[in-house]
Amino acid sequence: MKTIDYKTTKRNKNIYLFLPVLLILLLTLITVKKAYSASNKNEISKYVIDNLRLELRPFAVNTSEAFLQARGFSQDQAKAVAKKACIHKLEIHNTATNAENIAIIIDLKKWIVITSANPPTHPPAVREVWPKRWQNTFAKNMPNKRAKIAFKWALFPTYQVFWPADYNWGLIAFDLEANTEFKLQIQFKIDEKIYKKTFKNLRCGNYNGFT
Amino acid sequence: MQLSFKTIKATILATLLCFIFLTDASSRPILHPIAKPKKAPDLMLTDIDGKHHDITNYRGKVVLVNFWATWCPPCRSEMPSMQRVWDKFKDKGFVILAVDVGEKADDIIPFAMEYDLEFPIVLDNNDKTARAWKVRGMPTSFLVDKQGNIVYQALGGREWDDVKIIEIIQNLIDKI
Numbered sequence: 553m554k555t556i557d558y559k560t561t562k563r564n565k566n567i568y569l570f571l572p573v574l575l576i577l578l579l580t581l582i583t584v585k586k587a588y589s590a591s592n593k594n595e596i597s598k599y600v601i602d603n604l605r606l607e608l609r610p611f612a613v614n615t616s617e618a619f620l621q622a623r624g625f626s627q628d629q630a631k632a633v634a635k636k637a638c639i640h641k642l643e644i645h646n647t648a649t650n651a652e653n654i655a656i657i658i659d660l661k662k663w664i665v666i667t668s669a670n671p672p673t674h675p676p677a678v679r680e681v682w683p684k685r686w687q688n689t690f691a692k693n694m695p696n697k698r699a700k701i702a703f704k705w706a707l708f709p710t711y712q713v714f715w716p717a718d719y720n721w722g723l724i725a726f727d728l729e730a731n732t733e734f735k736l737q738i739q740f741k742i743d744e745k746i747y748k749k750t751f752k753n754l755r756c757g758n759y760n761g762f763t
Numbered sequence: 764m765q766l767s768f769k770t771i772k773a774t775i776l777a778t779l780l781c782f783i784f785l786t787d788a789s790s791r792p793i794l795h796p797i798a799k800p801k802k803a804p805d806l807m808l809t810d811i812d813g814k815h816h817d818i819t820n821y822r823g824k825v826v827l828v829n830f831w832a833t834w835c836p837p838c839r840s841e842m843p844s845m846q847r848v849w850d851k852f853k854d855k856g857f858v859i860l861a862v863d864v865g866e867k868a869d870d871i872i873p874f875a876m877e878y879d880l881e882f883p884i885v886l887d888n889n890d891k892t893a894r895a896w897k898v899r900g901m902p903t904s905f906l907v908d909k910q911g912n913i914v915y916q917a918l919g920g921r922e923w924d925d926v927k928i929i930e931i932i933q934n935l936i937d938k939i
Contacts, residue, residue: 623834649793701864701865701889705832705900709900712900714918717794718919719837719918720918720919
């Protein structure tokens with residue numbers, strides 16, 4: 553059998569050279585990850601429980617405006633919506649496997665936005681409220697059909713069942729002015745059990761960023 | 764200490780393979796089987812090349828119906844794998860109907876060209892078909908069997924050429 557002596561062979565030297573490089577790479581990765589997490593501390597809310605993984609990220613007003621304009625809204629319409637909608641991106645995953653066969657049920661109508669304003673609570677502006685809002689707000693300057701359809705589909709579905717491996721992302725509008733601080737109580741059902749969780753210190757996006 | 768270099772290499776390789784296999788198996792994307800398969804709703808739409816498609820004309824074939832839009836990031840990211848599964852099964856009794864919701868052909872053609880998509884992309888301009896199929900979010904996909912029943916569904920993107928999904932499609936194709 554061919555054998556090697558760790559202290560003398562060339563291959564062995566390569567291994568000893570490789571280890572410090574690996575260590576440096578690992579330390580760099582950890583540092584970058586920490587810095588990234590710190591810089592995003594107030595921006596992204598993450599929540600993991602059982603088989604649910606949720607992420608909420610505020611859009612800057614400018615980002616919302618750009619998104620809406622790209623979907624077919626006029627500049628004025630996009631500005632009007634983005635300024636008061638407090639749009640966030642919501643992402644939900646069911647991380648269960650087929651074997652577990654656990655369904656997660658999300659009903660946004662049961663979520664509560666909590667602010668210091670009066671009234672102190674209101675629900676998110678779900679898909680179903682927007683048709684009436686287009687009529688009321690833009691009666692003389694109605695967004696085109698294509699824009700309204702795209703916005704509807706870009707919004708996170710009001711009610712959805714997530715089977716194992718399912719995930720969805722979409723926009724959620726909290727009906728608040730830019731830069732408003734608020735709390736959000738979310739509710740969901742896993743395997744018939746109801747869970748509630750309140751996110752504190754959330755903030756709507758500002759004009760060029762988040763805070 | 765003297766060790767066979769080959770033995771060390773083999774051990775490291777085996778450990779790595781086990782790790783990859785185990786993590787891959789647990790995170791592998793899956794489809795949700797429909798407990799009581801039901802008839803697929805109507806789907807009669809025109810594709811970006813002007814050709815008309817009616818899902819009832821595809822009876823005897825397995826159909827993947829995918830609801831999507833170009834502005835939806837997970838929709839975009841699953842398209843290359845959908846093209847690969849199309850390449851694999853297109854001549855074996857398998858059809859893909861990618862239903863774009865609410866966009867015009869002009870919005871889609873550059874995207875389809877960029878991604879070299881060859882399967883039919885049909886236009887659901889007024890989202891009537893998406894509503895008929897009870898789609899809530901995009902992407903949502905359905906696998907329709909040869910008899911025209913929805914047998915699997917998936918919310919969110921998938922890697923369509925994943926071994927497990929390929930196996931599901933192959934089984935549906937083989938089923939009489």
